[in-house]
Amino acid sequence: MNNQKGTETIENREKGSTNDDSFKNLSGFKIKALYGPEDISQPGREADLGLPGEYPFTRGIHKTMYRQRPWTIRQLGSLDSPSKANERIRQLLQMGANGISLCLDMPTIMGRDSDDPLAEGEVGSCGGVAIDSIEDMRNLLEGIPIDEISINFVSNSQSSVILSMFVAVAEERGVPLEKLTGTMQNDILKEYQAQKSYYFPPRPSMRLTIDTLSFCNKHLPRFNPISISGYHLASAGATPVQELAFTLANGFTYVEEGIKAGLSVDSFAPRLSFFFKVHNDFFENIAKYRAARRIWAKTIRERFEAKDRRSCLFRVHTQTSGSSLTAHQAENNIIRVTIQALSAVLGGTQSLHTNAFDEALSIPTPRSEKLALRTQQIIARESGVINTIDPLAGSYYVEALTNQMEAECYKYFKEIEDLGGVISAIEKGYYAKIIADSAFSYQREIEKGERIVVGLNEFFEEEETDIELREADPEFEREKVSDLVALKENRDQALVKACLNEIGEVCQGSDNIIPYLIKAVKSYVTLGEIIGVMKEIFGEYREDSIY
Amino acid sequence: MKKKLSTGEMVSRLLAGDRRAAARLITLVENEMDDHHEVMSLVYPYTGKAMILGITGAGGAGKSTLTDHLIGKFREQGKKVGVVVVDPSSPFSGGAFLGDRIRLQSHSQDDGVYIRSMASRGYLGGLSRATYDVIRIMEAMGNEVVIVETLGAGQDEVDVIHIAHTCLVVVTPGMGDDIQAMKAGIMEIADIIVLNKADLDGTDRSLRHLQGALTAGSFEEGAWMPRVVPTVSTANKPEDLQGIDELAATIAEHQTYLRKTRAIDRVRYDRVEQELGLIFKDELQKIIFKGLKGTGKKREYINSIIEQKNDPYSVVEEVLNTYLLPWE
Amino acid sequence: MNKGRKRRILIAKPGLDGHDRGAKVVARALRNAGMEVIYAGLHQTPLQIVNAAIDEDVDAIGLSILSGAHKTIFPKIMTLLKEKGASDILVFGGGTIPKKDRVELTSLGVGEIFTTGTDTHVIIDYLNRTLET
């Protein structure tokens, strides 16, 4: 503060630097040529930093961070068929992954069985696994120690059904539910805001999310029932600060809804987890994590009056940026992923998924997948960045950015509040507009050469990369459909009908739906059938924002 | 690859209800291509019987959503429906983003419904002369109802009353004081005021305002007194919709009124008068500019105005005397 | 007097996938380039897309497909266009589509397929060039 001399020097240097405005991060903040003590020395902010493992957790949620245990290396284990995915999971575990993410194929994501006419051509798509019935869940998890390995189900609108299948299989295998770890993404709000894989209007969707939360709260105490996801907001175009603000606002909304459902904040907030994307700007991304931890902790303690310190912990899984990968000169993506992964680690992530470099072209090959995994191992074992905790703390730049991120976030919170909260802002098209605007200006910046993507708008080469690609299995869809048709023929039809009727009734009432779904999936009722009945009761949502 | 059909062939396909022919002819009149006038003359005998329904109101008021429901009502009565949705063109690029189809999806597989998005292409107030032609083509195609959706927020954007037999103005509760400001304009153009989004706060208040304004207004004995119909046009389940049946009934009532009192004659007269005016304006301008073409005169006139040697009115008078009235 | 025909382009996102970032960015860019863009939105079936394209008399249909469904959707659209006598409408696309498949689609008469991240000017130039006649 009394560093008069320092200030002068900095100002002088700033004047000397040319073209100030052109240094901007992805959130659009202007970046100064030099940061100094005066950038972080606002009075009363000392308490905002604290120590790792201490409120407000800016420096990390654990006292020991990676010295005790590095982050979870969590890679994608899905593949079109449940048994092939099972094989892939085993390989990943054998290569040293200690967590698995499972994506669903497009029909499952949209609540449709493989034999649905609208599923044609998309069964097993997007490197996701097709889940129609409990039989698929059995095959998927066969021989996998589900009480030891945490599985992250990238499942949203259909989460109540997927959880029910997971629980049903655990019960069959005699695994006590309290031992199940893992995560259900189950974040419905961001579906309306960005990813657009919704079936019902927001209100009934929220009820299913909270039913899942309440059920886990009672029976699966080690399982994360919601993973509040900024990743998809960012992929749709949100800037880092928008990702941060919208994700946190969604998180607070789930807390409110949980409390409304009669749960105490400290009973479920410790099990809420988050999912971030790493953007290209290295330091901006780090600041995002630090600001996130601080805002979450403060709000949970101050506004929701949590007493348990674990409620205040912003625990986050991270994935490198799929949308930053280029189809041209695809090998360059290896470097991008490495830099992004390092940024996530310096930001203090709890778990990390590194993308395979060939994803912009097609489903990753075993070779590219292994490379992605090794990238994390090299950072963890060789780079030395895990030797000390939050090594960037005290950096004038990183602390100033962290503060700025935090301040900007509150502006977005205010806008959302003025619109009547998150759901109402969704209905008013708020997110659709902001995200489309951000996506468009990003594209324009690239086209004007204000932002460089190597190999795309600079150092472009006409030649397309010639790399080995994994072929989708053309036979899979036909086989999956015929298996499903057979399964549907050979089950107790009266029981199926009774289960579906019951689900319809429960949807109209307010009982927790999960026990009824567990019963149904055990009777071989399929996911598409369940969602079909729910649609009849809840109605269907149609996006109509046009920006 | 493009098969070039003669104008006559296209029109006979249109009369048989062919969608592709209709679509092509609409493009042709929209772009004022060479055989535009011929097309309209060929089509004209097959027009004049459809009911033309105008729907206007502020952006996002729910015009398309209501249109989607009304299409359903007319289809129940077995009527074929054409819809023209007019959206503004960008004044900067001349391009347009036409997204209303997203909200007009319930009938996307129904052969009895033809929907066309149109950009206003620089006509203030939304409706160009081409809109009249597009409606005619839709009539000739066999549509018994043609719905015209246009954006209209202020008092001066009232073109739609000239084009439609029955004119709906859609307002929403939140508009509160705006309604006060717009009242005069609305009352003049609306046959039916739709208070949409009646599920939102402030509905009762707005309803009172609107009804108050109507009773305060003076209407001739036996004349149509505008109605207010509250509606809820989006709902998760069909049974939660409100006011759609009432709206359809009120439209039918207005139609009956028009026919019974012969008020329709007046509407038709006004409509043609308006249309003629628009055509004259366009065509005269074309004739004049054609006359000036190649003479270098146009540039001369414009420069003389810029340099303040002349004023626009004197120029127009001079030009008219030279190119239009020499035979007088 | 011909004023010069405005280009009309239908942009749609067929299939089950909802990632509409690319479709929206391209729609805006074409609008800013002076074209009339009819935006058909998410989850459209091939039949809905072809019907809309015919009714709107568009010059081209742009399809954004990231889910791997291109192998079913493009051929269906091409067949429907043919059945309805509308093969003169240009079909182009964008998304995660491997080169090998792009070659196959071209042989069906599909126009250019742009990979994600393509400069929108490239798309605009392509349309201006191809629709010239």
Ligand SMILES: Nc1nc2c(ncn2[C@@H]2O[C@H](COP(=O)(O)OP(=O)(O)OP(=O)(O)O)[C@@H](O)[C@H]2O)c(=O)[nH]1
């Ligand atoms: N709450 C509520 N929302 C509605 C109602 N009717 C329409 N909406 C919503 O209002 C928004 C705009 O609806 P549109 O039908 O597109 O309105 P429009 O007047 O055609 O809009 P533009 O063509 O863009 O001027 C959509 O999000 C609809 O879902 C209603 O009765 N209640």
Ligand SMILES: [Mg+2]
């Ligand atoms: Mg509309």
